Structures are given as structure tokens and as C-alpha cells.
Amino acid sequence: MQSDHGQLMILGVPGTELTAADIELYQRIQPGGFILFGRNVESPEQLAKLTADLLEVTDEKPIIAIDQEGGRVTRTKEIGHAPPSAQELRENGDLGMISWHGLVTGDVLRVLGFNMNFAPVLDISYDDAADNALRGRCYGKDAQEVITNAGIFNRNMRRRKINSCGKHFPSCGLSDCDPHHGLPVIDKTIDEMMKSDLLPYNALMPEMDAIMTCHAHFSAVDGDQPGLPGSFSKKIVTHLLRWQLGYEGLIITDDLDMGAIVDHYGRGPDVEMAIRAGNDMVMICHQIDSAEQALEQLKKLPDSVTVDSLKRIKKFKKKRLPKKMHFNRKQWDKLDAETLELRKAVLGDELALNPELASQPVNSPVEEY
Numbered sequence: 001m002q003s004d005h006g007q008l009m010i011l012g013v014p015g016t017e018l019t020a021a022d023i024e025l026y027q028r029i030q031p032g033g034f035i036l037f038g039r040n041v042e043s044p045e046q047l048a049k050l051t052a053d054l055l056e057v058t059d060e061k062p063i064i065a066i067d068q069e070g071g072r073v074t075r076t077k078e079i080g081h082a083p084p085s086a087q088e089l090r091e092n093g094d095l096g097m098i099s100w101h102g103l104v105t106g107d108v109l110r111v112l113g114f115n116m117n118f119a120p121v122l123d124i125s126y127d128d129a130a131d132n133a134l135r136g137r138c139y140g141k142d143a144q145e146v147i148t149n150a151g152i153f154n155r156n157m158r159r160r161k162i163n164s165c166g167k168h169f170p171s172c173g174l175s176d177c178d179p180h181h182g183l184p185v186i187d188k189t190i191d192e193m194m195k196s197d198l199l200p201y202n203a204l205m206p207e208m209d210a211i212m213t214c215h216a217h218f219s220a221v222d223g224d225q226p227g228l229p230g231s232f233s234k235k236i237v238t239h240l241l242r243w244q245l246g247y248e249g250l251i252i253t254d255d256l257d258m259g260a261i262v263d264h265y266g267r268g269p270d271v272e273m274a275i276r277a278g279n280d281m282v283m284i285c286h287q288i289d290s291a292e293q294a295l296e297q298l299k300k301l302p303d304s305v306t307v308d309s310l311k312r313i314k315k316f317k318k319k320r321l322p323k324k325m326h327f328n329r330k331q332w333d334k335l336d337a338e339t340l341e342l343r344k345a346v347l348g349d350e351l352a353l354n355p356e357l358a359s360q361p362v363n364s365p366v367e368e369y
Contacts, residue, residue, distance in 0.1 A: 005298040006030035007313050008275060008306065010063060012285040016042045019051050026057045026289075029295050032281055032313055033063025033116070035367055039076050047079070048327035051113025060314075061321050065116040065165075068105055071136045080336040082355065084134040086121060090149050093347045104177040106160025107333050111328065115321050116163040118212060120150040123202040124173040128337060132175035132184065143199035148335040151204050158207070160331065161322040166204060166253060167188070168214030169241060170230060171197035175216055183229060184216040185262040190240060190291060192220075209320055210250035213237055213279060215260035229260060231274060238278030250316055251279045257286040268297035275301060280309035316358065 008102050010033040014022065041047050051064050066075050071085020084104065085104060089098050095332035109117055124146055139153070140146035156163050170193055175184035188197070201211070213231040221235050222228045230236040231253045241247050253274045256262070261270055267290040274282045284291055298306070343352035351357055 102156025
């Protein structure tokens with residue numbers, strides 16, 4: 001009898017098409033989902049074929065996800081226009097533009113075969129220039145601004161049958177470094193976060209299909225375990241998010257291949273710690289050849305640790321995954337033109353047509369994937 005433990009994983013894909021070795025690996029592991037990046041994107045037709053092929057490779061219909069926030073975190077920017085970033089939209093100040101952004105993002109992802117977007121970012125921007133991977137990605141400089149703007153984006157994207165994932169719980173806004181490189185340390189207490197960083201989660205939680213936990217150490221919460229990431233903290237994931245805040249949807253880790261994790265934990269111990277903390281699914285985005293090692297560790301977990309997560313995943317897939325879309329080039333071209341119109345409306349013609357004029361120096365791997 002085949003194990004269900006692969007359902008606890010979301011895996012990356014190496015290239016622009018599935019090789020025989022890829023198919024064999026995924027059929028053995030039976031992951032719960034896949035995440036695609038810029039490395040997987042060559043043309044609209046190729047990307048739509050890849051997502052369609054991924055739908056057929058596992059016995060259970062998989063989550064097919066992407067990070068499509070807008071701005072520098074736009075995985076399709078090599079094949080189409082990038083929509084404005086969250087910061088550009090909030091600085092523009094027109095809520096109708098944010099609504100439009102949500103709708104066109106949902107349409108673009110659906111026509112390409114995706115069913116989940118790892119967005120919106122719910123972090124508060126305490127410093128728009130901070131070197132903490134969040135530059136340009138935040139919908140607000142205070143909790144209410146995040147609630148208003150991210151909420152509008154989220155509701156409109158979900159209208160197009162794309163599932164959402166709020167991130168990065170409980171807060172990355174005060175990170176002192178980029179978790180792609182090292183482990184940030186945040187000193188806020190839960191009481192302090194309840195009055196600020198957690199307000200967007202409290203307000204928008206009923207409308208989120210999933211929440212992503214972050215790789216940052218919360219010293220006031222886990223002071224007895226120095227260096228423990230929030231994503232591996234039972235106090236953060238289970239006690240705070242699941243019990244205190246009452247969240248009932250999927251909880252997914254951020255990428256376990258980030259420096260904050262791989263520099264300190266081996267593959268196997270990391271996935272076990274994440275699931276024991278209360279996450280339902282773990283993400284392995286880049287070191288895909290380590291997925292079998294991760295699966296063997298997950299199989300060792302007692303049923304008492306995994307049964308609720310497997311039930312949540314099954315329920316989510318039954319209720320929230322839409323029917324397969326067939327790619328239509330005319331529809332793609334129309335949506336790409338609409339994305340450019342949105343860019344022009346938010347940024348003005350000159351910046352919209354010359355993205356390099358508005359671009360900031362690359363400061364995080366998040367925009368290079």
C-alpha cells in the first residue's frame with residue numbers, strides 16, 4: 001500500500017519540461033503539490049503544457065503553485081508584462097487598481113494552469129528600503145493599510161478560482177536580514193504582534209486558503225530554544241496560529257532550501273520538525289533530489305502527528321481545486337495586453353514601458369528564481 005506522506009510535500013520542478021526521471025520520482029513520492037519558478041518558464045505554451053503534465057503525474061490532483069505577487073516577484077516576467085508591485089499599487093492610492101490587479105493575476109494564472117498563488121504578502125513594511133527580501137512587496141506601512149489593500153487583491157484573485165496564501169506568518173517586517181541567506185531574529189512579543197503584525201491575519205484569515213510560516217526566530221516566544229525558526233516552532237504554528245487565532249486552513253512552510261534552514265538543519269530533520277510544529281505541508285523548492293530522503297523521514301512520524309494535516313489537505317483539494325483549463329493563445333495575448341494597461345495606469349507610460357527605469361538593485365534571491 002502506497003504511503004500518503006508525500007501529500008505533506010510541495011516540490012519544485014527542475015526544468016521547463018518533465019523528464020522521464022522527473023516523472024518516475026514524482027510518481028514514487030506522490031507529492032501534494034508543485035511550485036514553479038522562473039527557471040520553469042520558457043513560453044506561455046510551454047508553461048501551460050508543464051502545468052497540464054503535472055496534473056497527470058500524481059494519483060491525487062496536485063496543488064500547482066507559483067509566487068506571482070507583481071513587481072520583482074513575477075515569475076512570468078520573461079514571457080509577459082509584470083504587473084505593478086504591492087508597494088507601487090499602495091503608493092498609487094487607487095483601490096480600483098488593486099482590484100484590477102487581483103482579477104488579472106487570477107486570470108493569467110488560470111489560463112497557464114495554476115490553482116494557487118503564494119500571495120498576498122501580509123507583512124507590514126516598517127522600512128521600504130530594508131534589505132530583508134521584502135522590498136517593494138508589502139501592501140502597507142501599517143496594519144490597516146495591509147488589511148485594506150491585501151484584502152482587495154486577495155478577494156478579487158480568488159474570484160478567478162486561484163487559491164491564496166497569506167505570508168509570512170507571524171511577521172517578517174522587522175527581519176534584520178534576508179532569510180534566503182541567514183536566520184533573522186525578531187524580538188517582538190506575541191502581545192506586541194497582536195497589536196500590529198498579526199492584525200492582518202486576524203482580519204483576513206477567513207478569506208485565506210493557506211498561510212505560510214516564516215523562517216525567522218522570535219526570541220521573546222522561543223527564548224528557551226535560541227535559533228529556532230518560527231516555521232519550526234510549535235508555540236508559533238500550533239499554539240498561536242492554530243489554537244489562539246483559530247485558523248483552520250492549510251499551513252505551509254516557506255521554502256526549506258533557504259539559507260536560514262539548510263545552513264543549520266539536515267534534510268529529514270527539517271521536514272520532521274516542521275510537521276511536528278503544526279505545519280500541514282513543507283516546501284522543497286530547489287534540492288528536489290532530496291525529496292525521497294524527506295519522504296522517508298515523514299513516514300516515520302506517528303499517525304497522531306500527520307492525520308489532521310492529511311485530512312486538511314484532502315478536504316482542501318476536494319473543495320478548492322478547480323477543473324483543468326485549456327490554454328488559449330488569444331486569451332493569453334489579451335491578458336498580457338491588459339497587464340500592460342494596468343502597468344500604465346499605475347506607473348505612467350514611461351515607467352510602464354521601460355521597467356529598468358523603475359527597477360531597484362537586485363538584493364535577494366527571491367527575484368532571481
